[in-house]
Every structure is written in structure tokens, then in C-alpha cells.
Amino acid sequence: EAGVTQSPTHLIKTRGQQATLRCSPISGHTSVYWYQQALGLGLQFLLWYDEGEERNRGNFPPRFSGRQFPNYSSELNVNALELEDSALYLCASSYRDRGPFEQYFGPGTRLTVT
Amino acid sequence: AQTVTQSQPEMSVQEAETVTLSCTYDTSESNYYLFWYKQPPSRQMILVIRQEAYKQQNATENRFSVNFQKAAKSFSLKISDSQLGDTAMYFCAFMKGEAGGTSYGKLTFGQGTILTVHP
Numbered sequence: 001e002a003g004v005t006q007s008p009t010h011l012i013k014t015r016g017q018q019a020t021l022r023c024s025p026i027s028g029h030t031s032v033y034w035y036q037q038a039l040g041l042g043l044q045f046l047l048w049y050d051e052g053e054e055r056n057r058g059n060f061p062p063r064f065s066g067r068q069f070p071n072y073s074s075e076l077n078v079n080a081l082e083l084e085d086s087a088l089y090l091c092a093s094s095y096r097d098r099g100p101f102e103q104y105f106g107p108g109t110r111l112t113v114t
Numbered sequence: 115a116q117t118v119t120q121s122q123p124e125m126s127v128q129e130a131e132t133v134t135l136s137c138t139y140d141t142s143e144s145n146y147y148l149f150w151y152k153q154p155p156s157r158q159m160i161l162v163i164r165q166e167a168y169k170q171q172n173a174t175e176n177r178f179s180v181n182f183q184k185a186a187k188s189f190s191l192k193i194s195d196s197q198l199g200d201t202a203m204y205f206c207a208f209m210k211g212e213a214g215g216t217s218y219g220k221l222t223f224g225q226g227t228i229l230t231v232h233p
Contacts, residue, residue, distance in 0.1 A: 003158070033219070043205065043223040056219045090159065100219040101147050101209060105159040 002027065004106035006091050012112045013081050021076040021109045025093030031055075032074040033094070033103055034066060038087035046089075049074055050096065081113045116141045116208050116217060120224035127196045128232050134181075135191045135227050137206030145211035148182065148189045149221070154202040162204070165189065167211065196231045203228050 005024045013019050025032050034046040045058040049068035063079040072093075078085055088110050092103040117140045127133040139148070150162040165173045165182050172180050177197075181190045193200055206224040210217040 031219075033221075035221070042225050043221075045220040045222070048219040056216065058220065099213075101164070101211075102161065103221065104161070105151075107158040 004091055004093050004104055006089075006106040006109050008109060009107070010110045010112070012114065015081055015083060015113055017081050019078045019081055019085075019111055019113075021078075021089050021091075021111070023074045023076070023091030023093075023106060025072050025074075025091075026104055028095060029093035029104070030072050030096040031094045031100060032068055032072065033092040033100070034074070034076050035090045035092065036060075036087045037090055037108070038084070041087075043090070047076070048100065078111070083113050086111060086113045116143070116146075116210070116222045118206050118208050118222055118224040120204075120206050120227050122227045123225070124228045124230070126230045126232060127193075129196055129198060131196055132192060132194045133196055133229065135193075135204050135206075135229065137189045137191070137224055139187050139189065139206070139208050141187070141208065141210075143210050143212075143217075147209045147211055148180075149207040149209070150178070150180070150189075150191045151205045151207060151223075152200075152202045153205065153226075154199075159205070163191065193229075198231050198233060201229060201231045 007022045031050040037043045048056040066076040068074045088108045090108045091106045146167045148165045152162045153159045163175045177194045203226045207221045
């Protein structure tokens, strides 16, 4: 069974630009979660999508947004990039029947803002 | 709001020995889950073990076991017979157990403990 996949592996952007990160969940999983792992700030919850709807959102500004497609894959968009957005962005997925209590993580996208 | 604290930034252990990683948490919730995740160097995060707060019995997964002290809000991870492949960052995490509210579905992580297993 293929795990959670994320693309790209690395992304380098300039301050003020927009970044788009992609995530494909494990087959059969309907929920996708996004987390930011920044140096000095640890792992912080960003967003949760289930069945195409945003279910919950962490304490991040509106320039962090996303969506979930009918095939349950997801995009995270970060607008007006700031230097402090440089981080590893992790995606996780879970089965709807098991709730959010068993999240499987992908390898992450390393975003560098210069 | 929930908080998770891991007070040991780094730990080391000799191969085949036992090591215990500490975690404390603070919450007003009565229904919740606790987790230990492992993040090897440059590799993806893996769920090691999960504990449901209403279960009194401590969870075990092969060489990994937890000591869950609900009253003390403590959740330590014991790794027995340590192996070189156990070298990783270990995160303790909390999740609210009941649907609804701003915390549901959200894993709250501790700062992590870097564990190095020496041959």
C-alpha cells in the first residue's frame, strides 16, 4: 500500500510570491491534515480537510489556505510569502471511519523563502 | 488549550539498553488520546504508539511501551532493547477525543526529544 505522498520535495520561493504544495493521501483515506514544522516553533496544526470540506483550522493567517479535491488529494496554498514561512510542511491522512485519531504522515515539502 | 511538554531535548542510549522518554501534558478535557511519533533523520514521521485516556491499561507495541499516569498528566515512552534504527526525534502529542470545538482533529505536539542510539 502506497503511503502519503507530497510534492514537490523542495520548493524555493521569493518573499511575496505564492507557493502551492500538494498531497495525495493513502488510498481509501478521506481526511487530509496539514502541519507546519518550523525551526524553533515545532510542529503546528494548519488545516484539516474531510470530504472536500474544511473541518478545522489552526492559528494561522488567512494567506494560508487550501482545498481538497474529489479524489481526496489536497493543495496547500501560501500567499504573500514571508521569510518566516520557511519550514517543512507535513501532510497526513486518515480513514474517516477511524476519525482523526490515526494520522499517517507524508515525507513533507521543504519550503524555503528567500 | 492543551499543552504538551517534553523536558528532555536530547537523550542517548547504548544499543540493547532501555531508555525512557518523558512527556507531560495539560488539559481540561476528560476524553483524549495521547501519541508518540518517531521522525527519523530525513524520513517521514511514524506513529509509534497510541493511548486512549479512558483505558487504564498502558499501551504496548513490541519493544515500545508507555507509562500513562492520568492523574499526574504524564505519558512516558519506554524503548526496550534499543536498536540503531531507533535513532530519531520523538514527539509526544495530544488530541481531544470528542468531536466539535477548535481542537478536534488537531494534534498538539511537544517540542521533541532527539534520541541517539550508540553501537
